[in-house]
Amino acid sequence: MTLARGDPAAGRRLRGAVLVLLVLWPLLQTAQVRPAALLDPANLQVIGNFLAGFLPPETGAEFLRYLARATLETLAIATAGMAVAWLLALPLAYLASAAAREQRGLNPVSRGVLTLLRGIPELVWALLFVRVFGLGPAAGVLALGLTYGGMLAKVVAEILESVDPLPAQALRLSGARRPVAILYGLLPQAAKELASYTVYRWECAIRASVVMGFVGAGGLGQLMDQAMKMLNGGEAATILVTFMLLVLGADALSGWLRRTLDAPPAARASPWGWRSSFFLLTVLAGVAASFALLDMPLLGLFSAESAHSIAAFVTGFFPPDLSSDWLGKVLLGTWETLAISVVGTLLATAAGLLMALPRWRLPWTGLLNTLRSVPELVWATLTVLAVGLGPFAGALALALHTAGVLGRLYAQALANASASPARALRLAGASGGLAFLYGTLPSAAPQLIAYTLYRWEMNIRMAAILGFVGAGGLGQLLYVELSLFHYAQASTVIIAMLALSMAVDQASAWLRIKMR
Numbered sequence: 001m002t003l004a005r006g007d008p009a010a011g012r013r014l015r016g017a018v019l020v021l022l023v024l025w026p027l028l029q030t031a032q033v034r035p036a037a038l039l040d041p042a043n044l045q046v047i048g049n050f051l052a053g054f055l056p057p058e059t060g061a062e063f064l065r066y067l068a069r070a071t072l073e074t075l076a077i078a079t080a081g082m083a084v085a086w087l088l089a090l091p092l093a094y095l096a097s098a099a100a101r102e103q104r105g106l107n108p109v110s111r112g113v114l115t116l117l118r119g120i121p122e123l124v125w126a127l128l129f130v131r132v133f134g135l136g137p138a139a140g141v142l143a144l145g146l147t148y149g150g151m152l153a154k155v156v157a158e159i160l161e162s163v164d165p166l167p168a169q170a171l172r173l174s175g176a177r178r179p180v181a182i183l184y185g186l187l188p189q190a191a192k193e194l195a196s197y198t199v200y201r202w203e204c205a206i207r208a209s210v211v212m213g214f215v216g217a218g219g220l221g222q223l224m225d226q227a228m229k230m231l232n233g234g235e236a237a238t239i240l241v242t243f244m245l246l247v248l249g250a251d252a253l254s255g256w257l258r259r260t261l262d263a264p265p266a267a268r269a270s271p272w273g274w275r276s277s278f279f280l281l282t283v284l285a286g287v288a289a290s291f292a293l294l295d296m297p298l299l300g301l302f303s304a305e306s307a308h309s310i311a312a313f314v315t316g317f318f319p320p321d322l323s324s325d326w327l328g329k330v331l332l333g334t335w336e337t338l339a340i341s342v343v344g345t346l347l348a349t350a351a352g353l354l355m356a357l358p359r360w361r362l363p364w365t366g367l368l369n370t371l372r373s374v375p376e377l378v379w380a381t382l383t384v385l386a387v388g389l390g391p392f393a394g395a396l397a398l399a400l401h402t403a404g405v406l407g408r409l410y411a412q413a414l415a416n417a418s419a420s421p422a423r424a425l426r427l428a429g430a431s432g433g434l435a436f437l438y439g440t441l442p443s444a445a446p447q448l449i450a451y452t453l454y455r456w457e458m459n460i461r462m463a464a465i466l467g468f469v470g471a472g473g474l475g476q477l478l479y480v481e482l483s484l485f486h487y488a489q490a491s492t493v494i495i496a497m498l499a500l501s502m503a504v505d506q507a508s509a510w511l512r513i514k515m516r
Contacts, residue, residue, distance in 0.1 A: 010255055026339075028339075029338040030260045030335055030336055030339035031340055031342075031343040031392055032392045033343060033442025036511050037387040037392065038386060038387060043385075043387060046385055047382070047386045048231065051233075052233075053231065053233025054233040054234065054236060054237035054240075055227065055234070055237065056234060057234055057237040057238040058237070059238065061254075063235060066223065067220075067238065067239065067242060070220045070222070070239075071219075072293060073218050073219045073220075073294065074218075074220045074221075074434050075209075075220050075246075075290070076137070076290035077137050077144070077209040077217070077218060077290075077294070078144065078202060078205035078208070078209045079202065079289075079290040080137075080141045080287065080291055080294060081140065081141045081209065082144065082198065082205055083142070083202065083287045083290070083291075084141060084149065085144060085145045085146075085147075085148035085149040085152050085201075086149075086152060087149075087199075088145055088146070088149030089118075089149045089150075089152035092110060092149065092153035092157075092180075093154075093156035095109075096110035096111055096153060111491060114153050114154050114157075115498075115502060117147060117149060118148050118150035118151045119497075120147070120497060121462070121464060121465050121497070122147040122148070122463045123208075123212055123215060123495070124478065124494065125141050125142070125143035125147060127468075127478075127479075129143055130216045131313060132309055132310055134312050135216040135217075135218075135222075136216075136217070136218050137184075137217065137218035137294045137296060138294075139217040139218075140209055140212045140213070140219065140297050141332065144205055144208060144212075148205060150203075151201065152201065155194075155197055156190075160182075160190065163412030165185075167184075167186070167188075167189070168181040168184075168185025168186050170185070171184060171185045179406075182263040182420050183244065194268075199254050200254060202250075203250045203253075203254040204248065206250045207250075207375060209221070209378075210224075210247075211375045211377050213225060213348060214468065215468065216371075220242060220243060221377075224236060224243070225236075225347055227239060228381055240374065240378065243373065243374060243375070243378070244369075244370065244374065247373040248436045305465070317487045317491035318488075318491065319488065320489075320491035320492040320495060322492065323366075326489055329477065330474070330493055330496050333467075333473055333476070333477045333493070333496070334500055336472050337464050337472075337473035337474045337475075337497075337500060338504075339391060339395075340394040340395045340398065340471070341398065341460040341462075341463040341504070343395040344394070344397070344399045344402060344459055345398065345399075345452065345459050346397025347395065347396070347398075347399035347457060348400075348401075348402035348405075351403040352403045352407035353407075353410055353448075355368055355403070356407050356408075356411040356414055357436075368404045368406075368407040368408050368411075369404065370407045371399060371400055371401060371403050372402065372404030372408065374400070374401065375401065376397050376398055376400075376401045376462050376466060377466065377468070379396070379397035379398075379401055380397035380466045380470075380471045383396040383397045383400070384469060384470050389472070390470075391471065392470050393472070394466040394467070394471030394472050397466055398459050398462060402459060405455060406451060406455055409446055409451045413448055413451065414440060414441075414444050416444070416447075417440050417443040417444035417447075418443045419440070421438075421439035421440070421442070421443055422436060422440045423435075423439075424439070427437060453507070455513055456504065457504055457505055457508050460500060460501055460504040461501055464497045474493055474500070477493050478490055478494065
């Protein structure tokens with residue numbers, strides 16, 4: 001009775017906490033959470049010896065030349081991949097958008113294609129293309145093109161649905177053809193938003209192109225994978241620092257470009273100012289330079305010989321293996337992948353919120369930048385050494401990277417929360433901790449929850465591929481079966497990855513609606 005009188009919502013909160021524990025317990029068991037493994041003397045010695053090998057970093061002239069080339073190749077893969085993504089996104093967005101097609105209903109076939117493209121992680125596409133085209137940047141460019149093409153097409157279609165249709169309708173009534181009406185009636189309204197989203201996606205593509213190198217798709221990731229396999233810690237340390245500088249540099253450039261695009265244009269007679277012209281020319285120059293650096297003619301990839309190789313490769317995936325024994329293994333891998341994503345996201349939520357607290361924010365800024373700059377697959381190679389093979393290593397890798405991402409987002413949400421409730425509580429005599437807990441935190445809670453669920457959607461895709469380095473789940477099954485050329489079994493795993501990704505997207509959307 002005393003508890004209820006002090007906090008009327010205490011009973012509801014207690015029931016919610018019990019329900020959460022009942023749901024989380026089997027997931028924690030499946031993820032094989034073993035905190036004691038982090039303090040095991042044998043594991044500490046292994047990770048200590050490994051990290052000691054990182055010093056001193058490699059600074060030889062010959063290696064730095066290879067490193068510079070790999071860095072430029074990573075940037076080129078990201079830029080060329082975005083160009084391919086836009087070539088794919090434009091027709092798909094047109095087919096998926098009711099506003100562009102001037103019809104009332106959405107195109108379910110096009111929407112299904114978009115779901116397929118973006119539901120399969122780019123690392124899986126890269127692994128498949130490496131099997132077809134061999135090692136090199138072509139696999140990375142095409143993998144980015146497919147995954148990001150699906151993402152861009154969905155965003156473009158949704159933006160076209162949201163803008164004012166009257167200008168396009170007026171052009172149509174004046175006799176303009178549909179493409180002209182879209183070009184001059186719909187796209188100008190969405191141009192700034194589309195450009196800003198493209199810059200953000202390019203920043204993400206740089207991170208993705210680094211990771212795809214671990215399966216042989218070129219760039220810094222491939223160089224890092226070689227250094228790790230050769231146990232060359234000095235080279236790995238230099239590459240890792242380059243990773244971080246490249247990601248932070250991309251963040252800074254992306255932020256500057258978005259601020260430039262969002263700045264109000266100066267008064268001018270021409271609708272095309274220097275910002276738009278500079279941005280367009282920079283993009284075209286970057287795309288041309290990227291394809292030139294990669295020496296990768298797209299038409300050559302789709303020659304008759306390549307088409308025959310692709311067809312022979314794809315037919316091996318059908319029909320998928322639906323035997324009861326294999327489906328049991330895939331279901332177990334699916335449950336394990338879900339457990340990795342949930343446990344990793346929850347650990348990151350706790351760590352990110354702790355580092356985002358106002359009084360501790362500044363000391364943790366450097367750590368947050370470091371955590372989010374290192375890709376999850378790199379963290380997984382380290383956590384596997386720290387706790388051994390299995391899903392716990394995957395959950396820790398997700399937690400380390402995601403804590404850096406969520407810590408930054410949480411800090412922004414807490415800074416933007418209304419200060420009035422906390423100030424009123426402090427004036428009423430409450431301590432700073434209670435004022436934050438009952439004043440600031442509830443004001444920022446909707447944004448914090450939205451960020452957390454969004455990252456969970458991202459983490460389920462990453463959890464599905466962390467097994468490539470031994471961190472359990474569907475990724476480990478897929479990597480083994482592809483290595484053994486068991487394509488029918490690999491097909492079943494890919495279908496499970498796609499279904500799990502779609503289910504988590506739907507669950508996250510439902511939770512966001514329920515928690516508003």
